Amino acid sequence: xxxxxxxxxxxxxxxxxxxxxxxxxxxxxxxxxxxxxxxxxxxxxxxxxxxxxxxxxxxxxxxxxxxxxxxxxxxxxxxxxxxxxxxxxxxxxxxxxxxxxxxxxxxxxxxx
Amino acid sequence: xxxxxxxxxxxxxxxxxxxxxxxxxxxxxxxxxxxxxxxxxxxxxxxxxxxxxxxxxxxxxxxxxxxxxxxxxxxxxxxxxxxxxxxxxxxxxxxxxxxxxxxxxxxxxxxxxxxx
Numbered sequence: 001x002x003x004x005x006x007x008x009x010x011x012x013x014x015x016x017x018x019x020x021x022x023x024x025x026x027x028x029x030x031x032x033x034x035x036x037x038x039x040x041x042x043x044x045x046x047x048x049x050x051x052x053x054x055x056x057x058x059x060x061x062x063x064x065x066x067x068x069x070x071x072x073x074x075x076x077x078x079x080x081x082x083x084x085x086x087x088x089x090x091x092x093x094x095x096x097x098x099x100x101x102x103x104x105x106x107x108x109x110x111x112x
Numbered sequence: 113x114x115x116x117x118x119x120x121x122x123x124x125x126x127x128x129x130x131x132x133x134x135x136x137x138x139x140x141x142x143x144x145x146x147x148x149x150x151x152x153x154x155x156x157x158x159x160x161x162x163x164x165x166x167x168x169x170x171x172x173x174x175x176x177x178x179x180x181x182x183x184x185x186x187x188x189x190x191x192x193x194x195x196x197x198x199x200x201x202x203x204x205x206x207x208x209x210x211x212x213x214x215x216x217x218x219x220x221x222x223x224x225x226x227x228x
Contacts, residue, residue, distance in 0.1 A: 009152065034216070044155075044202065044219040090154055092217075098143060098162055099170070100217060102155040 002027035004093050006103035014111050015083055021076040021106050023091030033074040034092040035065055036102075044090070050074065061085070086110045115139065116220035118203050123225045125197075133188045133223050135203030143206045144186035145217065146170075146178065148199040155202060161186055190225065197227045 007022035025031065035047040048059025055067040065076045074091060091103040116137045125131045135144065143162045147155040147170075157170030161180040175194025180186055186205075190197045201224075204217040 004154075006154075036219075043221055044204075046216055046218075049216060092155075099160065099168075100145065100157060101171075102147070102157075104152060104154040 002031075002093060002095055002099075002101050004091055004101050004103040006089075006091055006106050008106050009104065010107045010109070012109045012111065013081060016080050017110075019076075019078045019081045019085070019108065021089055021091075021108070023074045023076065023103060025072050025074070025091075025093045025101070027072075027093060027095055027101075029096050031096075032094040033065075033067060034094070035059065035063070035074070035076050036090045036092060037087045038090070038105075039087045047076070047089070081108075081110045083110050083112050116203060116205055116218060118201075118220040118223050121221065121223060123223055125225070125227050127227055128192045130189055130191050131197075131225065133190065133201055133203075133225065135186045135188065135220060137184055137186075137203075137205045137218075137220075139205060139207075139218065140183070141205035141218075142183070142208045144180065145204040145206075146176070146186065146188045147202045147204065148172070149202055149222070150199055158188065158201075197225060200224050 003026050005024045033050040036044045037047045038044045048057050050057045050067045058064045063078050088105045088107050090105045094100045119134045145160040146158040156172050158176050159178040161167035177189045202222045203220040206217045
């Protein structure tokens with residue numbers, strides 16, 4: 001069975017600091033990869049996704065993620081965070097059968 | 113106004129009662145999904161459906177049932193057999209499951225179920 005592992009459950013950092021959230025998955029077949037974000041009191045929304053092509057994908061709000069196939073990883077990055085980036089971030093993998101698997105989530109708190 | 117609606121936002125039930133959570137979408141999406149979200153555990157897949165009149169169990173289907181009689185509707189019943197039903201339930205849909213770049217999941221606002 002596939003699984004998705006997010007390395008940190010909680011991250012606290014100051015504004016303007018760089019952010020990197022780790023995500024590893026275990027699945028041998030073709031996968032599609034996603035990062036979702038859930039701001040306080042809001043719906044889950046898509047941050048970015050990887051389907052094929054350039055392994056470095058750019059998403060909304062200055063986020064990017066890099067797919068490293070050999071490491072089964074899809075880490076999320078942002079060079080300089082803002083207070084408004086405080087949210088919970090979820091990595092997700094979809095297999096070739098259309099089934100999604102989500103990680104446990106990382107709560108990110110950005111302090112002014 | 114297109115989207116996914118879940119109702120109600122908050123739901124309270126007594127232990128031993130079955131309860132059905134509503135999920136409707138007007139996005140003309142083929143696939144629909146139910147997840148439960150618990151603190152520290154992320155989203156766990158309960159059931160999903162890729163086409164009308166067909167659905168598959170997810171990772172934690174025990175104690176739950178679904179139906180997909182219409183494309184736009186995918187109700188979830190939490191039965192009395194579910195040992196820990198109190199949770200936040202999220203419904204999602206996606207256009208198709210062929211693996212194309214448009215097959216992103218879109219989420220509803222969720223229903224918080226509390227079993228007393």
